[in-house]
Amino acid sequence: MIDAGSSGSRVHVYRFNYCKEEPQLEEEVLFHMIKPGLSSYKDDPVAAAHSLDDLMTRAVKMVPEELQYCTPIAVKATAGLRLLGKDLSDKILNQVRSHLTENYPFPISANDGIQIMEGSDEGVYAWITVNYLLGKLKPSQRGNSAAIFDLGGASTQIVFEPVFSTPSEKMSDGDHHYRLDYGKGDPYSLYQHSYLGFGLNEARKHIKERMVDQWMDDAIKTGRVYHPCLPANHNETISYTSKATTTTNSQPEPIDIQLIGTGAGATQCRAVIEKLFGKDRPCPTSPCAFDGVYQPPLTDTFKLRDLYVFSYFFDLTQPLGMPLEFSVAEFGALTSHVCDGTADDLLKHVPGAWTSLQSAPDTCLDLTYAYSLLKTGYDMAPERLVKTAQKIGGVETGWCLGASIAMLDGNQLCKA
Known part of the structure; x- marks a missing residue:
């Protein structure tokens, strides 16, 4: 199971005993993570697919060769690809499917094996x-x-x-x-x-932008804004896009805003x-x-x-x-x-x-x-x-084991 998350991709390889009524997890034989995630390659679907090679090479080494043909694989993308929109995400996932099918021995899961998962x-x-x-x-x-x-x-x-x-x-x-x-x-x-x-990553971006929204006129005029959630005298620059900063063709044009931390404390930060x-x-x-x-x-x-x-x-x-x-x-x-x-x-x-x-x-x-x-x-x-x-x-906690248990139904599994 490959978890294609917003900040990175992770591979989980599980070994089950399914001779009983409920699948028995014997061992998680592999967990490995790489960065960045597939969504970082929005302009290069081929590079996105090849970014999984490190994970796949490790998986091939961990699964005995005689069991690889009956060990299903799924790639489940989450909110990172969801935020790219259908066209860009489809190009990436189609390339992932082709790359895994042509270069690796594991069968793609029959149950929506490569997809963006619904949040539910x-x-x-x-x-x-x-x-x-x-x-x-x-x-x-x-x-x-x-x-x-x-x-x-x-x-x-x-x-x-x-x-x-x-x-x-x-x-x-x-x-x-x-x-x-x-x-x-x-x-x-x-x-x-x-x-x-x-x-957290999306919220952090919104929290920083919120102070610019609040001080829009001064931010555009001076190029800086004070922020209570950042340490005193900390400086960083963010790229900010506002309807107030547009080009002649009405496309928003980002501007650089310097955030200056005030270290105002938890109460002031929470208020924002x-x-x-x-x-x-x-x-x-x-x-x-x-x-x-x-x-x-x-x-x-x-x-x-x-x-x-x-x-x-x-x-x-x-x-x-x-x-x-x-x-x-x-x-x-x-x-x-x-x-x-x-x-x-x-x-x-x-x-x-x-x-x-x-x-x-x-x-x-x-x-x-x-x-x-x-x-x-x-x-x-x-x-x-x-x-x-x-x-x-x-x-490892998270959704991958649950999705793998669900994947056991509807796939041809290895027989003892």
Whole structure:
């Protein structure tokens, strides 16, 4: 399984025993990542396809030659390619299909083997991965599933199984309602939503541009803007496009704007970031989390079960000494220490923390966004405990294992 993400491509090779009713994962025999992602080659589809050669060469070495003909492969692209638009993404994926078919022995999966995944599938596959690894998809664990919150580069996903207190309550109908057939018994009734544009990399860009929007006239006149989420006296230049800067043919023309950090602290930074969530937007189907999107309230429908946060949540918290389980309030406290400049002394016991803070001027911005996403976006209570992990039982979390389990159906598999 190749995860063609917005910031890089990753290969996962799994070995299953499918002699029982449920596929048994024996081992993840290979995980490897490369950068950049396929979307970085938008003007060169051939180069995009060849960028996967490192991953494919490693996969060929790991799968015994006599099993390669019956080991299916899939390439699933996520929000990075989705943002390029259909024409550019189709050219890249068509070239990937041709390259893999002509040069490698693995059969392309029969079930949409090379495609841009829908955001709903991405989230639900991640939900399957986590709950499969936790043993919560067994019949005896019904109703005890974990929720997953995944913060990628271009999008963020939420998937959970809401439980309502009375029979008269139920989830509203809509695309957010995902009926998952897995194993025996009734389908799982899941809530899912993928927020395109709310991944960390996209959000960071919007947060920086927001201050330029706010000071448009001065920014165009002076070429600079002050930003509370950046360290004091930090300087960087961004390319900014506005309707106010157009050429004679009415095409937007980017201008360079210098951002100057003020180090104003967590509160001032959060004031900028929280506006990104559009909490005041119309809510056609109530209740809404953010951006006018319906969501059953976590405080009422997901009270005591495990809640996992992944990807950038893990990458942001673990280098700064956070445990693998922490409350939303504790996450907020870490964010405040970083943004208010007190983290250097408090984290002296954490190897590499000082270097990480000094070398990454976006750390305050990134932490504030991730914290605000949980607290303000998803309306999590301060005392709510969340767990984070990069692996469960030695296997990478994320959607790839779940998608691979789904891929086992409909493909000719190797027979023992």
